[in-house]
Amino acid sequence: MPEWTSPPLSASPSTPFQTREWLALVAILLGVVLSALDTAIANTALPAIAADLQAPPATSVWVINAYQLAVVASLLPFAALGDLWGPRRIFIGGLAFFTAASLLCAFATTLPLLAGARALQGIGAGAVMSVNIALIRQLYPPSRLGRGVGLNALVVGIGFTLGPAVASLVLSVASWPWLFAINVPLGLLAIAFAVPTLQRSPRRGHGFDPATALLTALTFAALILALGAAAQREAWALVLLPLGVALLAGGLLLRRQAGHPAPMLPVDLLRRPMFALSTITAMAAFAAQGLAFVSLPFYFEAVLHRNPVDTGFLMMSWPVIVALAAPFAGRLSDRHPPGLLGGVGLSLLTLGLASLALLPAEPQTWDIVLRMAVCGAGFGFFQSPNLKALMSSAPPERSGGASGVIGMARLLGQTTGAALVALCFGLAGVHGSTVALALGAGFAGLAAAASFARLWAAH
Template sequence: MGAVMLAVALATLDTAIANTALPAIAADLHAAPAASVWIINAYQLAMVATLLPLAALGDIIGHRRIYISGLAIFTLASLACAVAPTLTTLTAARVLQGLGASAIMSVNTALIRFLFPPHRLGRGLGLNALVVGVSFAIGPTIASLILATANWPWLFAINVPLGAIALAFAMPALPHTAQGKHAFDPVAALLNVITFAALIFALGEAAQRAPGAEVLIAAAIALGFGALLIWREAGHPAPMLPVDLFRLPVFTLSAVTAVCSFAAQGLAFVSLPFYFEDVLGRSQVETGFLMTPWPVVVAAAAPIAGRLSDRYPPGLLGGIGLAILSAGMASLALMPAHPSVTDIAVRMAVCGAGFGFFQSPNLKALMASAPPERSGGASGIIATARLLGQTTGAALVALCFGIAGKHGPTLALSAGAVFAGAASVASGLRLFAPSHRAGVFQK
C-alpha cells in the first residue's frame, strides 16, 4: 500500500505542480503562453487516451507489471523533463510522463482491491482518496517553495529519487494477480486512443473558444471512432471499453455519479480563482489560501467515508455527500458582495466535506460491482470518468464566461451546484438498483 500511495501521490502532484509553474516555464523557454499550454495538454492527452488500453492489458498480463512499468517510465520521463532544453522536447517528455502516470492510475484501484479483504475495501480506497486529496492540496505550495529557491527543472527532478523509492517498495511487495486468458487487441487500443484523444482535444478547444469547425471535427472523429471501437469489440469477453460492465445498474450509476461530481469539481476549481480575484478583489496569495479548505477537508473526510462505506450503502453515503456539495456550491454562488474570510472558508469547507464524503464510497461501489477478473477495466473507468468530468467542467467554465462575462464565475458555480445535485440523485438511485452480478456476464 505504501508503494501504491507513493506512486499515486507523484502522479497527482505532477499535475498541480506543472499548472502552478507554467508561467515560469514558458518564460524560461521563451515560449508563447498559448504554446506553453501544451505542457499541460500533452500530459492529459497521453493519460486519457491510454487509460483503458493499459487497464485492459493489466487484466491480461497482471496489474503489477503495468504498475511497475508505468512507475519506471514516469520516473525516467521526469528526468527527461528536468533536462529538456526546448518546449518541443519538454512536451515530448511530458507525453511519456503522461503515459507512465496513465499506467499507474489505470490499475491502482485494482491493486487495492487485491490488497484488502472485501469487508475492508472501503478503508483501502479511503486511504487512496486521502493521498489524492493531500497531494492535490499541497501541490501548489510545493511548487511555490521549489520555485522560490530553485529553477523549474527541479519541479520534475524531485520525482526521480521519489520514483526510485516507490519502485524499491513496489517490486518486492505488490501482489501477483491472476492473468486473463484473452489476447490484447492492438486495433481496439488504437481506436480507443483516437477516440479519447479527439474527445479531450474537442473539449479543450471548446474551453479555449476555438473556431467551431475545429471543435465539431474533433467531436465527429471521437464519435465515429468510438462507434468503430464498440463494433470491433462486440462479443469480446473483456472489451477494452467495458460496455458490458455498464449492463450492471450499480456500475452505470456509479460512473454517472463520478462524471457529474468531477464536472462539478472542475467547474469550481477553474472558476473560483477568477471569482476570488476578479469579483471579490482578492490577491493571488489570498486566493491560494482561500482555495485550501476544500482539498484539506476532502483529505480529512475521505478515510472516514471509506470506513463508513464498509458498513453502509455507498449510494446513501454518496447521495448525502453530493447533496452537501451541491448546497456548498450554491452558497458560494450566492455569497454577499463583500464576504469575510470566514464566510468563504466555511463554504469551501462544506464543499470539501461533501466531495470527500462521496469519493471513497463511490470508488468502492464501482470496484465491488465488477467481477474480480475485470478489476482492471473497472479501475480504468474510474480514472477515465474523473478526467472526463474535470475536462468537461473546465470547458463549461469557458462557456459560462462567454455567456455571462464578468458574472461567468457565478454562473459556473451555479452550474456546478446543478451537476452535484444530479450526481446526488444518481447516487441515491443505486439504493434501488439490483446489486448482484448473476447472469449479467453469461451468454
C-alpha cells in the first residue's frame, strides 16, 4: 500500500507561512542549532573534561575527533537514504539518535566511554546535517529559497556564536556532563515539532547498498585521518596507511556505484558546472574559515598578547556579523546571481584575512574588531547565496544528495583548514598563526575566483 504523501508546505511565493509551516521550520532550525552549538560547546569544555576524567590533553582530543569522524563518515550515506526514504525520516531518526547519545555523554565516566558516546552523537548529527537543507527546500518555493537558506545560515552563526558563552555559563554553575544533558530537552522538543509537521515523501525505486555506504564512510574517515597525521608531521606510515585506505576505498566506491541513478558519492551532480563550482567555492571558503578560527586565538594571545577573555570577545565579532549578513544576503540571492554575491563576499573575506595578518604589533581593539567584521560580512555574503546555488542546481529528487554535499564540503574544508594550521605551527613556530591567516586569505581568494566563474558557467 503506497505511503501517504503530504502536499507541499508552501505552494506559491505569495502564500504566507501557516502554523504548521512555522512549527516545521522551528523543528529544522532546532536540529541545526543543536549540532552547531554542540560542536562549539565541546571545544570550549575540553580542558574541563580532560581534567575531570584525568586524561592527557593529546588523548582528550578524541572527544572532538570521534564526533567529527562519525559526522564525516555518515553524512553521505544518510543523504542517500534521504533521497530513498525521504528527508523527514532521516531527520527525525537523527534527532532521536543525537538526543539519546547526548544522554550517554552526560553519564560517561571515562574518556573511552565519552569518546564512544560522542561518536554515536556524531552519527545522529550527520543524519540531521545531511537533510536539513533538503527539508528547507520543501518549505520554500524556488523564488524564496534564498530566504530559507539565509535563515539556516543565521541559526548556524548564532549556534557558533553562543557556544563558548553557553559552555562558560554552564561550567560556572555545574559540571561538564550538564553541557550534554541540556541537549535532551531541546532534542525532544525538536522531535515533538517535527513528527506532525515535516512533509512526508514517497519511497524511491532505487535501493540502498550497505557496501557502498561502508566504502563511503571508509573513504572520508581515512582521508580525514591522513590529513590530521600529515599536519601533525607524524611518521610517514601513519600518513600513508590511511591515505592508501582512502584511495583504495574511493576507487572501489566509484566502480561500485557506476551507473547508479542516485550515487551515494554524487559524481553525477558534480558533472553540472554550477554545482561543481559551488562545491569548490564552499570547500575553499570553509578551509579559509578553518584556518582563521583555529589560528586566531593563538594569534591574539601569543602574538598580540591579549588575555583569554579579550580573545573570546574578539572572536565573537566574526560570527555575529555572519549571523546579521546571512539573511540579508539570502534575500538578495533571490534577485541577483549567487556567483556575483558570493564572489564579492569572498573578496571581502580575502581582504579581511590579509588585513588581520598585517596588523601592527600593538593594534587598538577597534582596529581588530573592524577587520574581523569585514571577514564576517564577507563570509555571510557568500554562505546563503552559495547554499541556494547548490540546491537550485540539483534536481528536486536529488535534494538529499545535494544537502549531503553541502555538509561534506563544509566539514572537509574546515578540517583541511585546521590541519593546515597545525602544519603552519610546525613549520613556522610562534609565527605559524600569521602564516595561517595569510594562507587563509589565499584560500578565500581561490573561493572568490570559483564563485565569479559561475557567472560564465550560467551562460
